[in-house]
Amino acid sequence: MTQKIDNYTMPAEWTPHERTFISWPVQESMVYPEFYQQVSEGYGELITAIAEFEPVTVIVNPDDAAAVASRFQGNERVELLPIEHNDAWLRDNGPTFVMDDSGRLAGINWKFNAWGGKYSPWDLDDAVAPRILKAMGVEQFDAPLVMEGGSIHTDGEGTLLTTEECLLNVNRNPELSREDIEAQVKHFLNVENIIWLKRGLSGDETDGHVDNVACFAAPGKVILQVCNDPQDENYAITQENLSILQEATDAKGRKLDIIEIEQPPYTEYDGTRLTLSYLNFYFVNGGIILPVFGGAAAEADANAIAVLSKAFPDRVIRTIDGMAIIREGGNVHCTTQQMPEGIRNEGGRKS
Secondary structure, three states, rough: OOOOOOOEEEEOOOOEEEEEEEEOOHHHOOOHHHHHHHHHHHHHHHHHHOOOOOOOOEEEOOOOHHHHHHHHOOOOOOOEEEEEOOOOOOOHHHHEEOOOOOOEEEEEEEEHHHHHOOOOOHHHHHHHHHHHHHHHEEEEEEEEEOOOOOOOOOOOOOOEEEHHHHHHHOOOOOOOOOOHHHHHHHHHOOEEEEEEEEEOOOOOOOOOOOOOOEEOOOOOEEEEEEEOOOOOHHHHHHHHHHHHHHHEEEOOOOEEEEEEEEEEOOOOOOOOOOOOOHOOEEEOOOOEEEOOOOOHHHHEEEEEHHHHHHHHOOOEEEEEOOOOOOOOOOOOHHHEEEEOEEEEHHHHHHO
């Protein structure tokens, strides 16, 4: 292992944020570039929604800076950081922020290979995390592991959720065994217990990212998207994951309290299933940004809002149009990366 990072831990996503990072979409890299304007409107809605709760730093290609700046003119909580990038899924190629016991921040720079080499080029994306950390004055730890942020979720108390389908996929780290990968993850994120779900949702081109299927709501409490239709491919997937969670214990030895959310109805575009997920929501300070899908999903949308409102009575559930960017393969959580409140290298606590 290249660096020793004792005493640094990945905080839970609900830990207070200094800001959110998000990358602006790049038309040339889109699956459906003809929808660039619609996708841009979706990103604009998302950024504005997050900015209601906390500052947002938008990673933007320099050539797009003027046009993007004009969209948010007058919004003092939105700032631009020009960094060249290939694609816009910052959860996966951005840094994972960690914090030590004194509140000092650092960032993990994972290797990135565009979800197992599915898209090219990705060289600019692989360089984004170090550039963000340098711009923010945050210490950098380089991890010799290909990994995306959407493939992990932590309770901040030593337990991490992931899927075998993604982390053990031979298109990520073929030279490493399961034991090797688990050791690296535990080392860099300072977790004691990894709960391995089997698979992610049907149609997920990320090879089963956990942020579409399950996340912690609090230590000892997990939200799981489920399917109750035995004819749907997600039925077997989610029932297996439910069984694993029912048998699991966390790093503190607790059995898990499991909150179920029924999935949105089956939806496809251009002959391909869209990976609709309410679990692709994002914690912000005092709230949750939740993608909803409308139309045939209206009843499921209402149920998801009700479940999350009950699970998080002290948070505002802020909904946005989940259909705006889903054709590109992801949603709210996939686009975002939180920076916890903490002390940076230049000194001083930011808020």
